[in-house]
Amino acid sequence: xxxxxxxxxxxxxxxxxxxxxxxxxxxxxxxxxxxxxxxxxxxxxxxxxxxxxxxxxxxxxxxxxxxxxxxxxxxxxxxxxxxxxxxxxxxxxxxxxxxxxxxxxxxxxxxxxxxxxxxxxxxxxxxxxxxxxxxxxxxxxxxxxxxxxxxxxxxxxxxxxxxxxxxxxxxxxxxxxxxxxxxxxxxxxxxxxxxxxxxxxxxxxxxxxxxxxxx
Amino acid sequence: xxxxxxxxxxxxxxxxxxxxxxxxxxxxxxxxxxxxxxxxxxxxxxxxxxxxxxxxxxxxxxxxxxxxxxxxxxxxxxxxxxxxxxxxxxxxxxxxxxxxxxxxxxxxxxxxxxxxxxxxxxxxxxxxxxxxxxxxxxxxxxxxxxxxxxxxxxxxxxxxxxxxxxxxxxxxxxxxxxxxxxxxxxxxxxxxxxxxxxxxxxxxxxxxxxxxxxx
Numbered sequence: 001x002x003x004x005x006x007x008x009x010x011x012x013x014x015x016x017x018x019x020x021x022x023x024x025x026x027x028x029x030x031x032x033x034x035x036x037x038x039x040x041x042x043x044x045x046x047x048x049x050x051x052x053x054x055x056x057x058x059x060x061x062x063x064x065x066x067x068x069x070x071x072x073x074x075x076x077x078x079x080x081x082x083x084x085x086x087x088x089x090x091x092x093x094x095x096x097x098x099x100x101x102x103x104x105x106x107x108x109x110x111x112x113x114x115x116x117x118x119x120x121x122x123x124x125x126x127x128x129x130x131x132x133x134x135x136x137x138x139x140x141x142x143x144x145x146x147x148x149x150x151x152x153x154x155x156x157x158x159x160x161x162x163x164x165x166x167x168x169x170x171x172x173x174x175x176x177x178x179x180x181x182x183x184x185x186x187x188x189x190x191x192x193x194x195x196x197x198x199x200x201x202x203x204x205x206x207x208x209x210x211x212x213x214x215x
Numbered sequence: 216x217x218x219x220x221x222x223x224x225x226x227x228x229x230x231x232x233x234x235x236x237x238x239x240x241x242x243x244x245x246x247x248x249x250x251x252x253x254x255x256x257x258x259x260x261x262x263x264x265x266x267x268x269x270x271x272x273x274x275x276x277x278x279x280x281x282x283x284x285x286x287x288x289x290x291x292x293x294x295x296x297x298x299x300x301x302x303x304x305x306x307x308x309x310x311x312x313x314x315x316x317x318x319x320x321x322x323x324x325x326x327x328x329x330x331x332x333x334x335x336x337x338x339x340x341x342x343x344x345x346x347x348x349x350x351x352x353x354x355x356x357x358x359x360x361x362x363x364x365x366x367x368x369x370x371x372x373x374x375x376x377x378x379x380x381x382x383x384x385x386x387x388x389x390x391x392x393x394x395x396x397x398x399x400x401x402x403x404x405x406x407x408x409x410x411x412x413x414x415x416x417x418x419x420x421x422x423x424x425x426x427x428x429x430x
Contacts, residue, residue: 014398015230177402183229187392
């Protein structure tokens with residue numbers, strides 16, 4: 001069975017994976033680059049952006065796993081665009097003509113629109129529940145794994161439904177004060193997983209949760 | 216100048232340093248031992264409890280710093296006893312006849328009572344603000360450092376007042392879902408500090424925040 005994986009979910013010390021006040025001009029809201037700077041410094045991200053990737057780092061060893069063996073992504077509406085994108089028929093996502101996914105992507109939205117192909121990525125807009133979205137994505141992934149790409153509300157929904165096999169969290173030593181937590185309502189979820197932690201020179205702690213075998 | 220230090224502040228992935236529903240029978244509330252198991256396993260704690268300390272571990276290297284060079288502690292009312300202890304004139308704290316502090320301790324409470332000496336520890340009950348409590352504790356500490364011993368509301372008040380020089384946080388890979396956060400209202404506080412992180416075999420990440428020089 002293909003796995004359901006979450007990668008590079010950056011979380012602040014106070015447990016928030018996004019800030020508030022996201023907009024077209026400020027996609028990360030009041031968090032700015034604080035949660036994602038470590039990721040933007042990795043060879044994986046820089047290569048995707050067409051920049052000199054530089055030297056691989058311990059952070060990159062984690063970052064690079066995001067698309068290895070992945071055949072489809074599922075993302076929430078909040079990742080595809082800024083608040084209100086559903087009202088703009090011309091909005092095509094943040095990523096330009098060649099989005100970095102290079103696979104089918106299921107976008108969960110209450111306002112579906114026709115599928116959109118940009119480069120090697122096709123976005124499918126579905127108004128459905130996590131389990132059904134996963135079934136659709138698994139079909140698209142053709143035997144490979146499915147990545148749940150965020151944001152935190154979407155990750156939380158998949159965790160709450162116990163659909164996640166591998167969860168990679170990057171704890172960043174910053175305090176956001178407010179934002180969206182992927183953990184709300186998930187008291188004790190660690191019992192379902194085996195966790196391992198390692199800190200890198202950037203100060204980020206990578207925590208991987210691997211689902212214990214299901215009965 | 217003596218320093219103001221916080222040690223062994225255990226925080227969940229969702230940013231809570233205590234759970235809910237604390238009581239006499241359940242001092243850690245719904246969190247149980249999840250946040251503090253790593254600490255209870257250290258030689259430092261076991262020695263204080265009169266148990267065989269066992270082998271020192273990386274966690275113990277952090278735990279052991281809690282009383283080195285410390286001449287007084289400040290704690291919040293919520294650390295001294297379970298909800299309602301102020302109504303019980305016979306309550307003498309959780310720690311029996313020989314509390315582990317072995318120093319003066321300022322207990323911040325809106326209902327002061329006479330000072331209480333148990334073994335090498337004297338508790339002074341003060342109804343005052345962080346800055347004034349610190350002044351009192353510094354006098355008691357006789358040139359040594361002052362520890363802010365928690366709980367999270369008290370740590371937050373001292374951080375908000377910019378009175379903390381060293382903050383040691385232990386990030387524990389568990390999710391509490393609800394509780395009290397030491398971070399509320401402290402967006403961006405990391406800018407005041409230099410932080411370092413290290414993970415130990417227990418899976419805990421020790422993050423130390425050292426105050427940058429004040430102008």
